[in-house]
Amino acid sequence: MKELNYNTEDPIAALATGWEESALAVIRTSGIESIELAAAVFSDPDRLLNAAGTTAVYGYIIDPGSGERLDEVVATVFRAPKSYTGENSVEISCHGGIPAVSAVLSSLTGAGFRNAAPGEFTLRAFVNGKLDLTRAEAVHEIVTAKTVKAHSLALNRLSGALERRIDQLKTGILDMISAVELLLDYPEDELDGQAGDYPLNAEDVANLQSAVEKLSDSFRAGKVFRDGVPVALAGRTNAGKSSLFNLLLKEDRAIVSEIHGTTRDYIESWITVKGIPLRIFDTAGLRDSENPIEAEGIKRSGEVIAEAGIVLYLVDSSEGLNAEDAKFIRNFSDPKRLICIWSKVDAASASAPEGFIPLSSLTAEGLGKLEDALSGIALGKKGIEDDVVIDSLRQRDLLNRAAEALLKTKEAVLVEAPLDAVAMELKDALDALGEITGEISSADILNNIFSNFCVGK
Ligand SMILES: Nc1nc2c(ncn2[C@@H]2O[C@H](COP(=O)(O)OP(=O)(O)OP(=O)(O)O)[C@@H](O)[C@H]2O)c(=O)[nH]1
Ligand SMILES: [Mg+2]
Structure with a gap:
């Protein structure tokens, strides 16, 4: 560097x-x-x-x-x-x-x-x-943002939303430090009425800790909006993968035909769903093939599916679920990353099995549900409640340090530990938050942040 x-x-x-x-x-x-x-x-x-x-x-x-x-x-x-x-x-x-x-x-x-x-x-x-450091980092993120949503989240940080959130947390910690130090500075018997009361309660500390953790968790959402998520379409031949790929792209991009084994090489393209950049892969239909070219296509598709953040598994509703489908779904490594789709539902005779999204690429029925499921998995259960998300590993690590110190504080409060030990943990939490905004900074920290910028910024 x-x-x-x-x-x-x-x-x-x-x-x-x-x-x-x-x-x-x-x-x-x-x-x-x-x-x-x-x-x-x-x-x-x-x-x-x-x-x-x-x-x-x-x-x-x-x-x-x-x-x-x-x-x-x-x-x-x-x-x-x-x-x-x-x-x-x-x-x-x-x-x-x-x-x-x-x-x-x-x-x-x-x-x-x-x-x-x-x-x-x-x-x-x-x-x-x-500028404080959160705004300075946002400057870099604005310049490098790839999507409108990533840009608007960074703009929110530039206008000080993250700095204000951190300040609120710091105020909470400072109040606790004051309460503790009051007792440390004055012997209990000099404080009328307060003698004997432990100055903090564990629930208040726990609330503060969970607010810090929530902000730390928003790193995941920030990363999703910045880098996007790879999504693979999978299923047997003729399940309707390429048709759904085209529907998602709003473009007649992949070849669609009733012939089994149409798609050989996987193809990919970027789309945006609810502001989230998704890199969609259409893959070769899964079957045992004697044809060496198709077999190679299926092998490569398998690699794409294994590496995808989300997999859409299509089952043709007119064919129904067979043993092969059941095996794929059962063996899939992480069910939370799998979305099962009951395709061609405009022509379906049987209703969708439990957990499947009924979808037609012909009429676009079910597309809204699919988009909800995609964004739900990409952002996690919690999603983003408000538009304050962090976007730097530095910020996340410091928030984790603060959360850890608050956890130790809570444990100390529960056993009514000596107050100087509690004060030390609280100060560590406060220092970590102060480093995020740059009140506490060193040449190394600044070098780390600013050397990633482009010249002229
Ligand atoms: N009625 C109806 N037909 C569909 C729908 N989606 C796909 N099809 C038809 O199903 C056939 C196969 O569609 P593809 O999208 O090529 O299927 P695929 O899964 O990509 O097939 P492979 O590339 O061979 O693995 C085509 O004839 C499509 O027109 C749908 O939603 N409704
Ligand atoms: Mg295809």
């Missing part, structure tokens, strides 16, 4: 948009003297120097030696503390061609800007108190 440069004194510059041909590109600068340094390579330096905060100035970036115009730009001036980083800053919108960007950037570094390291702008925003 590359060490970040923690010197926040010097002015920095970086391209904030991608290194590719585009209409416009944005180059960010920040730091002491950033306005003066940018003015040194600007066609009308006085206008930049005298610009009020958050105003845009039109002009050219020039080569200060020759005076040659390098690109036509709009420079937006931000004055501390009203900027992303909290420092003076100039954002330059130039043309998006790579030569234009290179020329503007080298002119800026010639003027005295240093190339910014990954995440350095957001690091400065954190150091200057513009």
Whole structure:
């Protein structure tokens, strides 16, 4: 991992948009003297120097030696503390061609800007108190979000929802610490009326512990929205897998026919169900085949099915459940990841066996139930109750540490253990939560977080 440069004194510059041909590109600068340094390579330096905060100035970036115009730009001036980083800053919108960007950037570094390291702008925003660590991490997640829902959850964190939730938990712990310390600081006989009462009750601690655990559990939902879940369609030949694949994709993608063994190579595609990205695999129908190509297709499908997070097992309702189906369902490693489907129900004569979802790919009957089942399995029983979910392993590990300390607190309270031991556990829980928001941080922690960012963020 590359060490970040923690010197926040010097002015920095970086391209904030991608290194590719585009209409416009944005180059960010920040730091002491950033306005003066940018003015040194600007066609009308006085206008930049005298610009009020958050105003845009039109002009050219020039080569200060020759005076040659390098690109036509709009420079937006931000004055501390009203900027992303909290420092003076100039954002330059130039043309998006790579030569234009290179020329503007080298002119800026010639003027005295240093190339910014990954995440350095957001690091400065954190150091200057513009963001806590949960919001800083959300910045990275917003940039890398792959779905609308993942983006909206990260945006919720950026607006401080997670920080506020952590603050509530911290307040709960602080109240308990105060109650304990009051008794530690004053001998019991000096506290009229309170003498003899143990200052905490186990139920309050348990409630706090379960709130911390709930937040920790939301990591799973956050990950599902970010990375998605692989879903495999399985079943005997002709069960209707490819038809259901096409229905889910809303596209005539897989070949459908009444001939058994139509699908050979498995095919895959991304869909979104209730905001959850699902990677759907249509597989070869399962049967004993003499044909080496079909047999190879079935073998590969078996691997896809074994690795899928969720398996949809289709049984053709006009054929009914046979021994082979029963065997697959019985032997399936994790019933919680299996959804059984009674397919072609528009033409069914028998009603669906217990636990099966009746579905028709012809009329889309049962599709809503299937979507409910998919999101239920993907998000777990608890689902997401509100839109505060965590999305980083760092946050989850710290929440687990806090939950562990609260569990120990609860056990100590149950046996009315000495109060200094209880206070120690509570403080450990508080420290863990403080590390999540960044009140307690070290260079290592910051390096871990910000080095994952892209340059320019
Ligand atoms: N009436 C009706 N027919 C369906 C339905 N779904 C599929 N079929 C028909 O069933 C036959 C097999 O469908 P496929 O989707 O190709 O079945 P498959 O499971 O992919 O078959 P293989 O690729 O051979 O394993 C086709 O003739 C479809 O038109 C349905 O919901 N209702
Ligand atoms: Mg098929």
